[in-house]
Amino acid sequence: MVREGESEWPAGHGEDTDKTEDAAGLLARSARGDRRAFDELVTRYGPMALRVAARMAPDRQSAEDIAQEAMVRIWRRAEEFDGRRARFTTWLYRIVVNLCIDLRRKPRPVALPEDFDPVDPSAGAAEDIEADERRAALVRAIDELPSGQRAALTLVYDEGLSGAEAAQVLGVSTKAVERLLARARARLRELLMAGHQRSEVGI
Amino acid sequence: MMTLKRFRKLADSYGADLRRWPERLRPEARRLVESSAQAREIIGRAGELDDAIIAAGAARSDSVWSGDGPEDALPRLRNGVAARIRSAAPATAIAAGGIPIRTARNAPRRVGWISLATAASVAILAGLVLGIRYSPAAPQQDLLALLQPAPVQLLSD
Numbered sequence: 001m002v003r004e005g006e007s008e009w010p011a012g013h014g015e016d017t018d019k020t021e022d023a024a025g026l027l028a029r030s031a032r033g034d035r036r037a038f039d040e041l042v043t044r045y046g047p048m049a050l051r052v053a054a055r056m057a058p059d060r061q062s063a064e065d066i067a068q069e070a071m072v073r074i075w076r077r078a079e080e081f082d083g084r085r086a087r088f089t090t091w092l093y094r095i096v097v098n099l100c101i102d103l104r105r106k107p108r109p110v111a112l113p114e115d116f117d118p119v120d121p122s123a124g125a126a127e128d129i130e131a132d133e134r135r136a137a138l139v140r141a142i143d144e145l146p147s148g149q150r151a152a153l154t155l156v157y158d159e160g161l162s163g164a165e166a167a168q169v170l171g172v173s174t175k176a177v178e179r180l181l182a183r184a185r186a187r188l189r190e191l192l193m194a195g196h197q198r199s200e201v202g203i
Numbered sequence: 204m205m206t207l208k209r210f211r212k213l214a215d216s217y218g219a220d221l222r223r224w225p226e227r228l229r230p231e232a233r234r235l236v237e238s239s240a241q242a243r244e245i246i247g248r249a250g251e252l253d254d255a256i257i258a259a260g261a262a263r264s265d266s267v268w269s270g271d272g273p274e275d276a277l278p279r280l281r282n283g284v285a286a287r288i289r290s291a292a293p294a295t296a297i298a299a300g301g302i303p304i305r306t307a308r309n310a311p312r313r314v315g316w317i318s319l320a321t322a323a324s325v326a327i328l329a330g331l332v333l334g335i336r337y338s339p340a341a342p343q344q345d346l347l348a349l350l351q352p353a354p355v356q357l358l359s360d
Contacts, residue, residue, distance in 0.1 A: 038284075050280065054264055060268060072284060135262050157260065185218070
């Protein structure tokens with residue numbers, strides 16, 4: 001059994017890994033079966049996969065499972081990647097987002113993680129509690145957005161992709177991404193406005 | 204020239220940070236923000252929503268990782284991937300019909316040695332067959348004569 005922090009990757013398997021080698025180079029070596037090159041790829045891009053998955057998946061375990069599945073798929077299909085046609089990160093984003101969308105399609109109750117505590121009882125000020133409640137409502141609203149809107153929001157707002165890049169990841173036009181974002185924002189704005197109105201009338 | 208209507212539509216999608224907007228539209232959008240109070244108002248409202256969305260995203264991420272972060276999960280990811288690609292039967296891939304096929308990547312390296320050895324064996328066998336088939340027939344010799352000791356003077360030559 002491997003303890004956390006220890007690596008299961010074999011020493012001396014594959015060529016020495018150049019820390020400056022780009023993703024396409026590492027992927028080309030991975031396609032020839034070089035597991036050390038692939039480990040370098042996982043080390044570099046794993047946090048990105050985990051971060052995106054955690055924004056869209058229902059909980060931590062699902063996020064980690066999705067990131068792992070995405071990496072294994074990349075290993076299996078490494079030889080199909082064409083660096084002249086797409087960036088590696090676009091490919092990785094696409095796989096992670098599609099896995100998250102697939103997971104959301106499976107029937108399951110939409111719920112926040114068990115340890116999600118929207119209101120910190122130690123926060124004394126009424127404004128803080130109110131802000132926490134609004135944020136929690138917004139988190140719930142983001143969770144309940146349709147998958148496409150949610151993915152567009154994650155890619156553009158959290159990951160900082162341009163509309164065109166997000167369109168490439170999602171396999172839709174830039175206009176379609178604009179529409180997805182506009183619908184998502186309209187829904188969230190509605191919710192925020194409703195929250196403001198409730199707090200104004202003291203509900 | 205960008206109209207306020209178009210500007211509002213873009214702000215409704217991309218928010219207040221012009222760096223998220225399509226690159227070719229940014230210069231015009233900047234000019235409009237500088238010249239129009241209405242454009243600045245639109246950007247101000249969009250900014251409030253941006254802040255709320257970003258704060259909600261961060262709150263969700265914090266609750267998912269509960270104190271850790273993606274970097275803390277990385278060793279688990281590396282080991283999980285390593286275990287799966289090691290046990291994923293790298294020499295074969297299962298084709299659509301369920302027939303195992305060998306892929307170029309997964310073919311083991313010893314296949315080259317096996318091919319060389321097979322070719323060499325075939326060449327030797329072919330040489331033997333051809334040699335036997337086309338060599339002149341050996342003269343029939345008396346078995347007793349073959350068994351007799353050679354004459355001394357022949358051995359000393």
